[in-house]
Amino acid sequence: MGAGDFDLTTDELRVVVRFASDCAQELLPYFEAVAPEDSRPREAIDAARTFADGAPRSNLQRTAAFASHRAAKGVSDESAQLAALACGDAAAAAYLHPIAKASQVGHILRAAACAARVTELRTGTTDVNTVGVLAGRATPQLIEILRRYPAASPxxxxxSQLMNALDSAIRGRN
Known part of the structure; x- marks a missing residue:
């Protein structure tokens, strides 16, 4: 391990994937309303949940993540794009690296940031409570994992700004 790196267990990865997939799951209807025939984001959530529920991490999560990210490029509605990105990010979270770099925080929080952004788009306002609600979903174990990494860049x-706000809100919890 390099300086500043640390251990990350499979069970800890499952905590991260569960958080990300819970945030992404609620966005799935926005994608499916625009592209009901495209199952890639749903398959990414299924791949994430398969790992979170105890199956070994496999190429399933990686390929499902890439496919869901490609699905995001195939729709023009921003909420649908963010939903597909969040679903892909949930599957990709299984590949969070134990490297002390702020860039890794995206694997933990990008799906939640997508959820916050979709809420903004749907309500037409910036709701500060949305970040608080999403941050409130972080379990003590997720908080401990997040605190191993440097803070997200603004x-x-x-x-990115929403991810930074989530990062600050979660790190600030006891």
Whole structure:
């Protein structure tokens, strides 16, 4: 291991995947309303849940993640795009690396940031409570895992800003 790196158990990866898939699952209807014939985001959620529920991590999660991300490119509705991205991110979370880099925080929080952004798009407002509600879903174990990584960079995109807000809200919990 390099300086600043750490161990990450399979059970801890399952905690991360469960959090990400819970956030992504509720977005799936936005994608399916636009592209009901495209099952790739649903397959990504299924792959994530398969791992979270105890199956070994396999190429299933990786290929489902890539497929769901490609599905996002095939729709023009932003909520549908974010839903497909979140589903892919949930499956990809199984491949979170125990490397002390802020870029890894996306594997933990990007699906939740997508959920926050979809809420903004659907309500037409920036609801500060949305970040709090999503952060409130973080289990003590997820909080401990997140705190091993450097804080997320604020970035310039709205999704990056929401991820940074989620990161701060979760890290601030006791």
């Amino acid at each position: 970035g310039s995109s709205r999704l």
